[in-house]
Amino acid sequence: MIARRLLTGLGSLALLSLVVFVGVDLLPGDPVTSRVGPGTSPERVAELRHHLGLDRPVLVRYGEWLAGLAGGDLGTSASGRPVTALLSDRVGNSAVLAGISVLLLAPLSLGLGVWAAWRRGRAVDRIVSTGALLLVSVPEFVVAGALVLLFAVTLRVLPAVSLLPVGASPLAHPDVLVLPVLSLLLVGLAYAVRVIRASAATTLTSPHVEFLRLGGASEAVVLRRAVVPAVLPVAVQVWLVSGVSFVGGAVLVEKVFGYPGIGELLVSSVQIGDLPVVQALVLLLGGAMLLVLVLADLAVVLLTPRLRTAVAR
Structure with missing residues (x-):
């Protein structure tokens, strides 16, 4: 089963690499013109396109990019720096941000979700469910702006910029x-609480309980014996997917706070048309999500005795 999941994930990753490369290449705008300005002569633009290899067929450039990936080479940024060196510190900063968020998310979402299900239909359940529904409908950057307004501008207890x-x-x-964070x-938390609350509520009405x-x-x-074991496989899936979603969702959050992570780098790279950096970041996020989905499937099997026994047979 593990081998089958890994092979499926590798196939999906190969397809993802093609979609990422071609999709980024088809983004509106010309990366050369965005760097040198619209007033540059056509001859100079053509010279730069030839220097960057953008005048060659996209599939030829994709093959060369794929060969570089196999050797650990993510290409060269428009600034002249290797993309790998450019991402090294940024990836670590975003990983810290997502890791702390997941460490806080796991106990809070499990506690609130099970508590709301335990008190289903009562005031506590209505408050938790309504709050989660409102928060899950609001984009991250709106929440970030509201927090800046409250804690940085009004109360002045935290910095508004995370430099x-x-x-x-x-x-x-x-x-x-x-x-x-x-x-x-x-x-x-809003999404995780809703999923865990639904799973716990179903378990509490089961014949086993x-x-x-x-x-x-x-x-x-x-x-201890019925609710938590039944909820845990679903919760682990949510936490794993949320971890990667935090890195992807941090694109706008990092931009709001000026935090030096891959989200802020992705936005700035799209703005200046730095295609190698955009392609590397999108592939990195997509590959991480595919890996997490494989791990989530395995976690469900390992944490569910019935499925674990079926796989062993």
């Missing part, structure tokens, strides 16, 4: 992480 010294770790400046956490209660089991035993 870091060159080469510094974000963990050495925790104050710049608070608002970006909170922005991602609130939106991710009714049998435990009729047998005299306490509510704590029901929660």
Whole structure:
């Protein structure tokens, strides 16, 4: 099963690489004109296009790019720096942001989701469910702007911009992480709570839980032996997917706060037409999502005894 999942993931990744390269190449605008300006002579534009290899067929350039990927070469940025070196610090900064968000998301979403299901139909359930519905409908950058207005402009307790010294770790400046993490956490928490609450509510009305209660089991035993084991496979899937979604969703959040991650780099690269950087970032995010989906499928099998037994047979 693991081999089949991995082979499917590799096939999807190969298809994704083609879609990413061709799709980015078809983006509106000319990357050469965006760099040198619209007043440049056609001869100079043609010379630059030839220098960058943009005058060759797209499939030929895709083959060369794919060969570079196989050797760990992501190409060269418009600035002249290797894309790998350009991404090294940025990927780490975004990973810190997403990692902290997921570490906070897991216990909070599990606790709130199970609590709302346990009190389903009551005031607590209505408050949690309504709040989650409102937050899940709001984009991350809107939440980020509201948090800046509250904590940075009105209360003045946190910085509005999450700038870091060159080469510094974000963990050495925790104050710049608070608002970006909170922005991602609130939106991710809204989705995770809704999914976990639905799964827990279904479990609480199952015959298995009714049998435990009729047998005299306490509510704590029901929660530990029936509800949490049933909810955990779904919750792990949500947490894994949310981790990659945080990196992708951080594109606008990082831009709002000026945080030096891959999201801010992606926006600026699209603006100046730096195709190698855009292609590398989109493939990185897509590949990470495919890997997480494979891990999520495996997690469901490993955490569900019935499925684990079926696979073993």
